Amino acid sequence: MKIIDTHAHIVCDKLFLDVDNIIQNALSKGVIKILCICTNKTEVERALTLQQRYDFIDIAYGVHPADLHIATEDDFILLEQLLKENKIIAVGEIGLDYHWNVVSKSQQIDSFVRQISLANKYHRPVLIHMRDATKDCVDTILAHCKTKGIMHCFSGSLETAKILVDFGFYISFGGILTFKNANNLLEVAKSLPKDKIFVETDCPYLAPVPYRGKVNEVAFIHATFAFLEKLRNESLSDQLIENYEKLFYGKN
Ligand SMILES: [Zn+2]
Numbered sequence: 338m339k340i341i342d343t344h345a346h347i348v349c350d351k352l353f354l355d356v357d358n359i360i361q362n363a364l365s366k367g368v369i370k371i372l373c374i375c376t377n378k379t380e381v382e383r384a385l386t387l388q389q390r391y392d393f394i395d396i397a398y399g400v401h402p403a404d405l406h407i408a409t410e411d412d413f414i415l416l417e418q419l420l421k422e423n424k425i426i427a428v429g430e431i432g433l434d435y436h437w438n439v440v441s442k443s444q445q446i447d448s449f450v451r452q453i454s455l456a457n458k459y460h461r462p463v464l465i466h467m468r469d470a471t472k473d474c475v476d477t478i479l480a481h482c483k484t485k486g487i488m489h490c491f492s493g494s495l496e497t498a499k500i501l502v503d504f505g506f507y508i509s510f511g512g513i514l515t516f517k518n519a520n521n522l523l524e525v526a527k528s529l530p531k532d533k534i535f536v537e538t539d540c541p542y543l544a545p546v547p548y549r550g551k552v553n554e555v556a557f558i559h560a561t562f563a564f565l566e567k568l569r570n571e572s573l574s575d576q577l578i579e580n581y582e583k584l585f586y587g588k589n
């Protein structure tokens with residue numbers, strides 16, 4: 338079984354100290370690629386160093402909506418620089434977070450649109466964080482995105498998922514899928530076409546059952562992946578790798 342983790346914060350402070358172990362554990366569970374999500378310059382520097390040691394690491398960077406109160410102009414300049422130098426394969430995570438609401442909604446939308454525009458300019462996919470902001474987030478995507486993208490750690494309705502999939506987006510499932518109260522999400526995960534889905538850990542957050550409550554790590558993705566395969570009653574390994582290559586490397 339080969340699995341790609343499409344959303345892992347392995348360079349965050351919490352995981353980076355132990356990153357070599359985390360990667361070895363992941364490899365032992367069949368992980369063949371990790372999309373490393375960076376939310377600031379320090380994390381980008383860590384990821385670039387890591388990539389020299391592990392060639393199966395891809396990098397994404399974006400200014401997270403829950404970090405906008407501490408983000409500076411330099412953080413946005415960094416995004417364009419990384420795109421120009423071809424150092425990241427995606428812009429994200431970006432989006433709207435009305436749960437934390439660290440800055441106003443209109444400021445969040447401005448930063449979101451600004452980063453979508455850069456993704457458009459450099460033809461890179463976007464990785465979307467959407468929390469308690471479904472309508473504004475979907476509206477912004479439909480109005481501005483000219484590239485494809487992934488709804489990371491999706492927990493919305495089937496209706497929302499279908500709108501986004503019709504628009505060309507992919508839906509990614511994290512540990513929440515395995516939680517007991519995830520009934521609506523099960524319906525989403527069962528119904529979408531298999532060429533439009535991904536799995537992820539979003540580690541260190543939201544560890545799947547049976548690891549729930551622990552610090553999440555990449556290796557735990559096998560639990561979410563197995564859960565999804567069982568739910569859909571089909572094997573997904575080759576398909577999800579194909580989805581990744583199609584979206585990020587333009588392979589058909
Ligand atoms: Zn997120």
Ligand SMILES: [Zn+2]
Nearest residue numbers: 344374430539
């Ligand atoms: Zn994340």
